[in-house]
Amino acid sequence: MAFLELTRVSFSYPKRGRRVLTEIDLALDRDEITAIVGPNGGGKTTLTKLMIGVLQPSGGQIRLDGRPLAGYSLGEIGRRVGYVFQNPDVQLFCGTVAEEIGFGLTNRGYKPEMVEERIQFYLDYFELGVYRNVFPLHLSRGEKQRLAIAAVLANEPLFLILDEPTAGLDAYRKKLLADYLQKIARLGRGMILVSHDEPFVGRMAERVVALKDGRIQSDSGRKGNAAYEA
Template identity: 45%
Template sequence: MIILEDVHYSYDGVYTALRGISLQVDDGERFAVIGANGAGKTTMIKHMNGLLRPQKGRVILDGQDTKFMSVAEIAREVGLVFQNPDHQLFLDSVKKEVEFGLRNIGFTESEAEQRRQKTLASLGLEGFAERSPFTLSGGERKRVALASVLSTEPRFLALDEPTIGQDAHQKNQLAQMLAEMNKRGRTVVVVTHDIEFVIENFPRTVAMADGQIIADGSTSMVLSNDEVIERCALAPPQMTLAARALRNVFPEVGQRLTLLSELEETIIGILGGA
């Protein structure tokens, strides 16, 4: 369990990036963090693995204050994948790149190889093992960077904008992989602007604005809140818009509607059941 207690952080002492963040991340949870650019999302998840230390407040990992732990220690428990894959790729083959993280954490050669193959396969990178990461496209590099952290299967996994540059199919693959890891008891946190990705894959959503959490709860509740959508600079989910249009005609259509299945149910209900 990770607990953030009234975390404050400022990069330069003038502008405050986080002003009093309190958040509880339970084991085995899966949730999304949304918010406009500059809301403090990345700053917050950097606190989860100790890259940044709170200037006020505390970060507690499994009952232990992270103040006394090194980043490498925390990294065994909390994996973090950054936005820009080019910031972490440095080896001359995809294979070595993925195994690098596994070795750091102390897996044996055969275990590392097994995990590497499995991760590459589930991210659609089977044929790339011997390729140099630098010759790959942006989206492929992104997946290699993801693979290098996902393969270690940390208990907590935080991903910063993992869907950038990925097509629908690759997004589904990623979502599937995250769901599988989540089923095995791993906690998955995703920072994203991709609202459809959130709706389809994450039951809980945390919305941030101006360094504060402005909403935290079930995804359908948070995303059907107009104020949240507005302050996070998002467009309302397609299904919510469709539901609103329908409600003009059929007042029985619900307010908090974000999923296709919900909309289907409602329409079937209106049509008198099928």
């Protein structure tokens, strides 16, 4: 049983007749890093939003951990799947950088000392320490991106979806991000990377799914077993 399983999933945005996704079949496990690639407008972001229940399919079914996604609340999905939005501005909502990183843990009832320890770890790793008490939306694009990622990682979700995570990051910080994601992948966290960044995908992905015009154009298969038609 796959962790996340899509069966003939189709989707159209309301009031826009055109189909954005057509009969997507995809099964993902928690033991690999999958990249979703393909041209702009191909439906990558829409597909990942369906996976976390922010959008509901017009047809087909999505199962998470063996149960229909429709039967979960958004909070229940959020505790299993961490999601980093393509635009960090829509994700950041706390008054300070430190609160943003600690929010999920505090919410889940972690002790303040434990929350503080994690906040400090992520501030250090993502080099945001000097901004500890800054209003998140006052950060630069790259800093907001690092914060949005840190805030999701701090919750240690079982599975992660990152939509264009390297946007706004320089080469050194991409490397730091890659190292961190590979480390948690080895610990058994599955993830989806939606990315245009070919070197990043090349370095990270064990499986590559290409989406074009709302259909799966190619899929390298699990751990790249089947041929990948680029």
